[in-house]
Amino acid sequence: MNLATLSGANTSAGQNGLVADKVTVTYRNGHTALFDVDFAIPKGTITALVGVNGSGKSTLFKAIMGFVPLARGSVSILGEPAGRALKRNVVAYVPQSEEVDWNFPVLVEDVVMMGRYGHMNFLRIASRQDRRLVDAALERVGMGAFRRRQIGELSGGQKKRVFLARALAQEGDVILLDEPFTGVDVTTEATIVTLLKELRDEGRVMLVSTHNLGSVPEFCDRAILINRTVLAAGPTEKVFTRANLEAAFGGVLRHFVLGGADLHDDADTRQVTVITDDERPFVLYGEKGEDGAPSRPTALDAEPDAEGESAGRAES
Numbered sequence: 618m619n620l621a622t623l624s625g626a627n628t629s630a631g632q633n634g635l636v637a638d639k640v641t642v643t644y645r646n647g648h649t650a651l652f653d654v655d656f657a658i659p660k661g662t663i664t665a666l667v668g669v670n671g672s673g674k675s676t677l678f679k680a681i682m683g684f685v686p687l688a689r690g691s692v693s694i695l696g697e698p699a700g701r702a703l704k705r706n707v708v709a710y711v712p713q714s715e716e717v718d719w720n721f722p723v724l725v726e727d728v729v730m731m732g733r734y735g736h737m738n739f740l741r742i743a744s745r746q747d748r749r750l751v752d753a754a755l756e757r758v759g760m761g762a763f764r765r766r767q768i769g770e771l772s773g774g775q776k777k778r779v780f781l782a783r784a785l786a787q788e789g790d791v792i793l794l795d796e797p798f799t800g801v802d803v804t805t806e807a808t809i810v811t812l813l814k815e816l817r818d819e820g821r822v823m824l825v826s827t828h829n830l831g832s833v834p835e836f837c838d839r840a841i842l843i844n845r846t847v848l849a850a851g852p853t854e855k856v857f858t859r860a861n862l863e864a865a866f867g868g869v870l871r872h873f874v875l876g877g878a879d880l881h882d883d884a885d886t887r888q889v890t891v892i893t894d895d896e897r898p899f900v901l902y903g904e905k906g907e908d909g910a911p912s913r914p915t916a917l918d919a920e921p922d923a924e925g926e927s928a929g930r931a932e933s
């Protein structure tokens with residue numbers, strides 16, 4: 618995807634958030650990447666989009682953005698058909714890094730200014746207000762000092778921040794983030810999470826795809842588990858359960874249970890369950906183990922070397 622195709626926006630208010638109704642996407646090669654995807658996300662919330670590689674997360678973002686056509690179904694945004702909302706530039710999209718052509722010769726401040734294109738006429742002459750919003754967005758993500766750098770010269774985490782700044786400059790009420798935490802360090806992750814929480818408090822709608830299962834309960838009010846269709850959707854505490862995650866990830870998930878003598882020197886049967894798809898494990902503590910609960914870490918469907926590796930992650 619070329620940087621220039623990722624244009625910018627406008628503010629708008631609506632009573633509803635993001636609604637998908639039987640969304641089905643079939644690529645030109647005949648592969649149906651999504652079928653009958655249904656969900657409804659209210660305003661003022663952050664929703665995690667979670668699923669294995671190839672489960673259709675990016676396809677869903679592209680379908681919402683109108684980059685791929687729907688074979689069936691519809692999307693409504695802030696109470697109006699997606700096409701109309703997209704024309705009003707109320708949706709800001711932060712794509713996966715791999716989707717962007719980083720050789721496109723453009724300065725950081727120009728990337729952020731793209732977020733303002735939807736507010737300009739065809740001559741694209743930036744107003745004082747446009748420049749002010751670009752400055753504010755760059756400062757808010759801590760990238761003010763990098764504004765005159767070529768985007769391709771930045772680190773992965775810095776690029777993510779710049780794209781977030783572009784979404785901020787756009788002033789979109791709906792923000793779609795495709796794997797914003799991939800390849801970023803803990804400081805950048807914390808910066809992004811803080812920012813998303815602020816945006817939620819401002820009443821925006823955010824859909825965030827991530828493989829960092831552990832961070833989902835920390836900042837996402839809701840979650841959608843997906844594997845070509847929606848497996849579970851709703852408040853995180855209801856959706857982010859061991860059974861649902863196992864259904865969503867099947868054999869791909871690394872899953873360990875610590876209990877018995879490894880954890881307690883008394884008869885306490887509570888266990889620590891570590892579920893991980895990627896870098897940040899999802900840790901459950903306090904589930905009662907059955908009699909004879911595993912006393913050693915148990916790797917279900919894990920790779921041969923995964924036990925030590927993931928047990929180490931769980932400790933960190």
Ligand SMILES: Nc1ncnc2c1ncn2[C@@H]1O[C@H](COP(=O)(O)OP(=O)(O)OP(=O)(O)O)[C@@H](O)[C@H]1O
Pocket residue numbers: 644645646648650668669670671672673674675676677
């Ligand atoms: N342009 C395309 N043409 C045909 N098939 C595609 C195209 N893009 C994606 N697919 C297929 O659609 C499915 C969903 O891909 P998608 O990129 O949406 O998955 P994802 O959940 O975002 O994966 P990841 O976690 O790896 O980013 C995959 O099977 C993929 O091979």
